[in-house]
Amino acid sequence: METITYKLEHFEGPLDLLLHLIEKNKIDIYDIPIVEITAQYLEYVRQMEREDLNVVSDFLVMAATLLDIKARMLLPKEVDEEGEEIDPRAELVQRLLEYKRYKLLAEELADREEGALTHFYKASTLPPEVARYQPPVDLDELLDGLTLAKLKRIFEQVMKRQENKMDPIRSKFGTIRREPVSxxxxxxxxxxxxxxxxxxxxxxxxxxxxxxxxxxxxxxxxxxxxxxxxxxxxxxxxxxxxxxxxxxxxxxxxxxxxxxxxxxxx
Known part of the structure; x- marks a missing residue:
């Protein structure tokens, strides 16, 4: 078996390591040889004894998941309600595919950010009066399809919103004007x-x-x-x-x- 010599900082997590092992061994992600991948993964975990326990714990959880899948692969095939065989690797494959998709998107965004740093943009030279210009309102277009019934409904909605904003008690208060007394x-x-x-x-x-x-x-x-x-x-x-x-x-x-x-x- 080839010895794994990669350091932990090369991988962002257990899925990142698994994806690296799959690509390194040129394995079909939909048909993972779970025995081989589990062996290589465990070999890597054994070299993490001196790493931070908080980081290693995530890798240990994935190791347990791989061992569970490996054990289920040795058992008789399970079937679902429709009579189709249940692949114990299906959930792991789905997680790997999602992780790979997000990783590629992150790399693309990073490339775009790096490329944007090499661009220079010319500031606007439009005169302020031109920038503030607004075309005149076309009343025929604005009122197209407006009927008295629609106008009445809009007016009632506006009045209703105005009533909801008013305090039913304070709105009835009058203004008391203080007359000066010398x-x-x-x-x-x-x-x-x-x-x-x-x-x-x-x-x-x-x-x-x-x-x-x-x-x-x-x-x-x-x-x-x-x-x-x-x-x-x-x-x-x-x-x-x-x-x-x-x-x-x-x-x-x-x-x-x-x-x-x-x-x-x-």
């Missing part, structure tokens, strides 16, 4: 009211406001007027209504000094 203007209006009423309750003042934002800014305006000495606030009991009194003399119309507001606005 603290400076509110101070002026509260002071004008205090000059007219002279003495009033905090509740009366709040009842004149339109919304929560107005209430908050009104409260800030009262605090600011108390700080600059324009209003005086008293409360007889906890959580009771607060009485507000104007501290300015009657007939006072001088604008208050609001320089400390720093342009505050809500």
């Amino acid at each position: 603290l400076e203007e509110k101070i002026g209006s509260v002071l004008a009211y205090a000059r007219r009423a002279r003495r009033f309750s905090f509740r009366q003042l709040l009842e004149r406001q339109a919304d929560k934002l107005e209430l908050v800014v009104t409260f800030l305006a009262v605090l600011e007027l108390m700080k600059i000495g324009k209003l005086h606030l008293t409360q007889e009991e906890t959580f009771g209504d607060m009485d507000i009194e104007a501290l300015e003399p009657e007939g006072m119309e001088e604008e208050p000094d609001l320089g400390g507001l720093d342009g505050f606005e809500e």
